[in-house]
Amino acid sequence: MDMELASSLGxxxxxxxxxxKNELLRAWDAADEYLLNHLAAVGVAEHANIVILNDNFGALAVSLSAFRPTAMSDSWLSQQATRNNLVLNGIDHERVRSLDSLSxxxxxIDYLLIKIPKTLALLEYQLHALKPLLKADCQVIATGMVKSLPPTAWKLLDRLVGPTQPALAVKKARLIFARVDPNLSLPVNPYPTRYPLENSDLTVCxxxxxxxRDSLDIGTRFLLEHLPQNPEYYDFIDLGCGNGIVGVMLAKQNPNARMGFIDESFMAIASARENFVAAFADSRQANFLVADCLTDYPENSADCIVCNPPFHQQHTIGDHIAWQMFRQAHKVLRKGGELRVIGNRHLNYHLALKKLFGNCRQVAANAKFVIFSSVKV
Incomplete structure (x- = not known):
């Protein structure tokens, strides 16, 4: 695996x-290299206020650490990777200030450096929030691989920052420069969104x-029809909880249950917390954790874990996160505890579950999804 990023900045x-093990993917891409080489060529003012958005594993923040940038991300993994990579390069972690996506x-701001995220709604929210903080001469530079730079991203920059100018593509990567328009009037930030949850009195944040963001997705809707129902379960975890609606409905079905919500997205946990409070006010308590799956969760501490594993990490598709969730769930569950999983039919989660748990039962299936149950024996 190639671990060495070489740019004009170092x-x-x-x-x-x-x-x-045997990682085949790099922690950066050609878009990171293109942006870093551009900054080295034009020069960066010594005491510039630099803000970096959506730096996947810290390639930009580590390379620019001499300028003490602020790195904003919705991903706990991104923040932790940045911290790890600063240590790996012998750089004081205080040289990069980490902020979550809601801070x-x-x-x-003199420089706003943007890796275009997969979810453009996140970019829209970020531009709404940060536009009032930009200096009139702020250099706004967005970057990404050409295949993942939809015209919508350019339009967002045009509409919320000012006129854009693309650079020529290099190694299938592109830079987009936006000139701050101080007279531009921002529309109302449309996020967070809210919608009524069907067959309930809840409004989802x-x-x-x-x-x-605008309605209950079909996978969650199917999972809600087949939630675990066992009066002996007390400690539940909504793993990879997203907006937390699965955990909220589990709590409604189990009045004495203790709920835990875990996601690596700061916005997901904020949504889950708001939805839980909206459903129960002060009458119920729950734990909310931004973390890397169940990495630091106590062993033998849960009776039931429910999850809909992601099969992508930004633009990278794979089942490694699902495997991590399944392995860690096996450790965290008590004997007799259940892991209930929903996934697309083609993902064949039953093979992994049977290998790890020694058993796997199909609970339900439709044309697109399958729900499996495995019990720790």
Whole structure:
């Protein structure tokens, strides 16, 4: 695996998260290299206020650490990877200030450096939030691989920042420069979105980077029809909880249950917390954790874990996160505890579940999804 990022700003060792044996993917891409080489060519003012958005594994933040940038991300994994990679390169972690996606940096931004995220609603939210903090001469530079740079991203920059100008593509990567228009009037920030939950009296809150922002997605709808029902279960975990509706409905069905909500997205946990409070006010308590799956969760501490594993990490598709969830769930469950999983039919989760748990039962299926149950024996 290639771990060495070489740009005009220096040579740095970088690793991805979560760690995988025999990792074949780099912790950066040609878009990171293009942006770093551009900044080195034009020069960066010594005390510039630099804000970096959506830096996947810290390639930009580590390379620019001499300028003490602020790195904003909705991903706990991204923040942890940045911290790890600073240590890996012998750089003081205080040289990069980390902010979650719902916090704001200091005003007077000189450089806004943007990796275009897969979810453009997140970019829209970020531009709404940060436009008032940009200096009139702020250099706004967005970057990404050409295949993942839809015209919508350019239109967002045009509409919320100012006129854009693309650079020529290099190694299938592109830079987009936006000139701040101080006279541009921002529309109302449309996030978070809210919609009524069908067959209930709940209104669902979804922050910008949470899946299916405008209605209940069909996978969750199917899962809600087949939730575990066992009066002996007390400690539940909604793993990869998204907006937390699965956990909220589990709590409604189990009045004495203790709920845990876990996701690596700050916006997901914020959504889940708001939805839980909206459903129960002060009458119920729950734990909300932004984390890398169940990495630091106590062993033998849960009776039931429910999850809909992601099969992509930004633009990278794979089942490594699902495997991590299944392995860790096996450790966290008590003997007799259940893992209930929903997934697309083609993902064949039953093979992994049977290998890890020694058993796997199909609970329900339709044309697109399958729900499986495995019990720790």
């Amino acid at each position: 040579i740095f060792q970088l690793q991805r998260l979560p760690f995988r 704001l940096p200091e005003a007077g 979804n922050h910008a980077n949470v899946f299916s």
